[in-house]
Amino acid sequence: MKLLELVGRPLLSWMVTATTLGSAHLHGGPRVRYVLESDRWSHVQLLLEQARRAGVDIKTEQIIFARSGGQQVLKQHLSELCQQSLQDPQYKIELIPVSIFHGRLPIRETSWLNLMYAEAWDQGGRIGRLMQLLINGRQSLIQIDPPLQLQDLVNSTPDATTLTRKASLLLLQHFRTRRRAVVGPDLSHRRTLMSMILHHPGVQQAIATRAREKRENIHQASRYAARELQRIAANFSPVTARLLHPLLNATWRRLYDDVEILGLDRLRERALDHQLVYLPCHRSHMDYLLLSWALYRHGLMLPHVAAGDNLDIPIIGPILKRGGAIFMRRSFQNDGLYRALYQQYLALMSRHGHALEYFIEGGRSRTGRLLPARTGLLNMTLDAWCASPERPVALVPVWIGYDRVVEAHSYQRELSGDNSRHPGTLNSLQSVWQVLRQRFGRVSVSIGEPIALADAVNPHLPTRPQAHALGRQLLERINQAAVLTETGVLATVMLGQPQLILDSDSLALQCDQLRQLAQRLPNAPASVPPEAPAHWITRARDRKQLEQSGNQVRLEPAQGREMTFYRNNMMHLFVLPGLCLLLVRRSAKPLPQLITRMLRVLYPYLQAELFLPWPEPNFSAVAAQLRQSLLDQGLLTREGKQLRACDSDTALCLMRNAEPVLLRYYLLCRILQRYKALEQDELMERSLQLAAKLQREFGFDSAEYADKRVLSGFVEQLIDREILQFKGSQIQPRVSLDGLMKQARGLLTERRLSFIDQQLDDQSQRSLEG
Known part of the structure; x- marks a missing residue:
């Protein structure tokens, strides 16, 4: 063992680079036990090394195992601890579960080769484990979860045997759910899943209907169904996903100054007992790559992503499909068989516990505004859940914001009526080389507050109207997760200038005042840019989003049109402050009650257009908070009982x-x-x-x-x-x-x-x- 440690520890350090989550739960003391899923020597060493780095003293005898040699041994390890806990109420033992994954990708087939690339449900032998470390060691994850207090189980447990069984079952179930949340379900069932879909009664009925309507025989209609299902179904490959991760790391470093990820912590516990359905806003082809990359990086299951079949093109299509893309037509209302296939595919994917992702707006927003919800896939999700509502499902709204989107130029061509290039294909992007030569600033991925279907949907009522209401709620929660972007603030200020010209000092001052105001608003952003606005101006100039000559900053006409995209990203934050100031400025007697009343008249229309979050009955309190924010920032003042709008450049903007x-x-x-x-x-x-x-x-x-x-x-x-x-x-x-x-x-x-x-x-x- 001495020789193993002497040689093995440096070798392990060379092979393994681990991301650690939950380090706050690391602590020492004689009443602490760390529970590993298996007795792998490498996992014990990784835990000890992580504790050493955190300054926590852990003895090897404080580490126990759920399995050893393929057998469950947790009861033996817990037996004495449970006996002492029953005999002495002051004997308070903490059992801290620690899960360690290499590669964190589901196994696709039961081949030994795939074990090198995947964190399999069942571990291979020593050779397989060594190969796994060699191939996937630098894609490792150490997940340390909150402790199980053994004494908390004592009051409801009459004897040591029952207590031991209960504690071991809780820990084993925790490891299973944590593994499913990180790794995802076994993918070896793909052929079986597709066969189940084709033989589903609803699909069989749709096949018969197509045969009758198209005057085909059943065999022809069945072949059509099988062919379309092959086009729909993802063909997820752990090898592809494993190779894409470092490639995306390098791509983001090349394109972006920083990738900010917010709100993922709220998902980790929910992922243990819910199927997660991610619903991001859609502003760029980069959206689904960024979200999948962020989830993988932070130890969450990779979702299967519904994507338009316009992306199913040579070279790109197969890669996306093997990365988890579920291709779909833009519209299939006139093809009942296609709809039945897609619906049953999503339902079975959900039943097997796969995380899913689709864009609630349907397509990319070329204007920067959130688009109205397209509820077709959402309605399918609700139908699948209503069929078995005992299965927990949570919808996860996601805001994705950019300082600049890679499609900026193509969006402006499309909005100006130039459709010489197909707007939905990757051909509408600049060439890869041109994109990689540019910088696109910061990008933010912000997770909103999830919606559990059990809390929001009545399974006994029709799903279509419920999907419509839920679609609006999701868009509101996406906006509530918004991040204030540098370019969004710069665009708001510059487009508020009559001639699109401003000196840089005034621009920086107004940007700073808007940043401060945004943090005080009732719908404050999830984060704001950390650096001074003077740096924003420099970076935007370097990205050619504005022109600077000496102390003068200006927008050329083409730049002005492009900047509306980023101003529109922030419109839901700044429209109410602007209207409040405008109403005060233009009203004969701007009393606070009158301004609130006028805003209440406008609010329903603004809410419908910009997906603002407050119910109408609560708006008076929101208006009061808004008014106070403007007073605190000096944009409003009081003159007796009346309000007065400040004449500052920021207020006018x-x-x-x-x-x-x-x-x-x-x-x-x-x-x-x-x-x-x-x-x-x-x-x-x-x-x-x-x-x-x-x-x-x-x-x-x-x-x-x-x-x-x-x-x-x-x-x-x-x-x-x-x-x-x-x-x-x-x-x-x-x-x-x-x-x-x-x-x-x-x-x-x-x-x-x-x-x-x-x-x-x-x-x-x-x-x-x-």
């Missing part, structure tokens, strides 16, 4: 960014006031045309200002609140809009109001001439 939101709402209502009743399509068309003209005239530098989805959402809110109504196929006011228009005209500038009226007069004149 916030107001300029908020006013276009009010103006967009006003123009739609003004069109209805003018024409009395319009077909919905005509109302949308006239509103979009007028919004586009406003954008060009007043330089909002936002190609998505005339966004049909935003205006449609506003119309839906007006109908829900019984301000508008359908009469036949036309939309018309249900109540007079005169009072609302009069109030709006008191808040908006005369120049813009006159422009809208002039455009409406011109439209009417052209209609008469036509």
